[in-house]
Amino acid sequence: MKEILFHFFAALTLVPAFFVATSRKPVNAAMNMMLSFVxxxxxxxxxxxxxxxxLQVLVYAGAIVVLFLFIVMLIDAGKSPQPNIIxxxxxxxxFALLVFGGYTLVFSGGAGPFAEISTESPANMAQNFGTLLFxxxxxxxxxxxxxxxxxMIGVIVVSKGPEEENEGGAE
Amino acid sequence: xxxxxxxxxxxxxxxxSIGFFGVLLRKNTLVVFMCLELMLSASILALIAFSRFNSTxxxxxxxxxxxxxxxxxxAACEVAVGLAIIVALWxxxxxxxxxxxxxxxx
Numbered sequence: 001m002k003e004i005l006f007h008f009f010a011a012l013t014l015v016p017a018f019f020v021a022t023s024r025k026p027v028n029a030a031m032n033m034m035l036s037f038v039x040x041x042x043x044x045x046x047x048x049x050x051x052x053x054x055l056q057v058l059v060y061a062g063a064i065v066v067l068f069l070f071i072v073m074l075i076d077a078g079k080s081p082q083p084n085i086i087x088x089x090x091x092x093x094x095f096a097l098l099v100f101g102g103y104t105l106v107f108s109g110g111a112g113p114f115a116e117i118s119t120e121s122p123a124n125m126a127q128n129f130g131t132l133l134f135x136x137x138x139x140x141x142x143x144x145x146x147x148x149x150x151x152m153i154g155v156i157v158v159s160k161g162p163e164e165e166n167e168g169g170a171e
Numbered sequence: 172x173x174x175x176x177x178x179x180x181x182x183x184x185x186x187x188s189i190g191f192f193g194v195l196l197r198k199n200t201l202v203v204f205m206c207l208e209l210m211l212s213a214s215i216l217a218l219i220a221f222s223r224f225n226s227t228x229x230x231x232x233x234x235x236x237x238x239x240x241x242x243x244x245x246a247a248c249e250v251a252v253g254l255a256i257i258v259a260l261w262x263x264x265x266x267x268x269x270x271x272x273x274x275x276x277x
Contacts, residue, residue: 006174010182017186017209021193026201033205036186040212043182046174047223052239056212059243064208064250071254072201075261091192099185106181129240132233144244151248158255 006046012039018095022088030068037061051126179220186213200257200267204250211246215239 016035023029037060044053133141186209193206222235261267 003174006178010178013182014185014189017189020202020205020209021189021197023202026199026205029202029205033208036209037212040186040216043179043216044219047179047219049219049223049236052215052219052236052243055240055243056215059247060208060212063247067250067254068201068205071258075258075267095189098188102181102185106177128231128233129237132237133240137237140241144241147245147248151251155251155255158252158259 002046006043009039009042009046012036013043014039014099022091024082026072027069030065030072033068034061034065037065051129176220176224180217183213183217183220186210186216198269200260200269203269204253204257208246208250211242215242218242 013036016032016039019032020029020036023032037056041053041056041061044050044056190206190209190213193209194203197203197206218235218239222232226232257267260272264272266272
């Protein structure tokens with residue numbers, strides 16, 4: 001059962017990712033990116049890392065994709081020109097070759113040294129994250145908070161534009 | 172067949188290479204940026220898989236998972252700043268195609 005789920009979610013991660021890299025319209029690319037991130041968070045669930053799966057859906061599939069869609073709407077990015085059909089087919093063929101070659105190579109080798117999961121996942125509860133985050137990794141946590149503040153201020157300064165920025169410098 | 176570490180790493184490698192070639196070959200700045208995000212999430216998947224398969228009950232490896240937590244936070248910052256830069260670029264040049272931005276070339 002888990003093998004079938006793994007293959008399904010791997011396909012759900014990789015096929016939309018390929019369409020992100022090849023789609024002509026940025027809107028289609030953003031929607032495919034959302035699908036790909038949902039598949040990726042399902043793979044986190046398969047790895048029993050539930051907290052990061054939730055975080056992946058919230059931050060990536062929620063906030064970041066919405067931000068991308070907002071910017072696509074704002075700047076009115078048009079279609080890319082029609083790609084050369086031969087080049088598109090060649091890239092598709094190369095990708096398919098990579099997938100199937102790697103697939104046979106990886107999946108025919110039998111069980112690797114790490115194939116058996118016997119232990120419980122270290123990150124199956126959010127409590128584990130909280131305990132470490134507020135004791136041993138408190139300083140990086142605080143620095144990340146400041147990083148978010150710096151990014152916010154930087155975005156405001158960048159998006160204000162050059163003329164307002166000059167006024168701000170003269171004050 | 173049991174799904175092991177190498178299978179997750181295979182998915183991560185494929186996702187990373189899709190993102191990498193997208194960054195190299197695409198000309199639209201927004202799509203390039205999306206492919207950058209794909210590369211980041213591929214590295215996240217590899218980190219979580221390594222952390223999951225190498226931990227033992229006596230020595231649980233939380234470091235990989237915490238690194239992923241910080242990567243997600245920094246990626247959110249990076250997307251915000253990068254998109255602001257793209258908007259500034261659009262205001263200045265009225266284009267986001269990388270072929271048409273040639274100010275440093277001449």
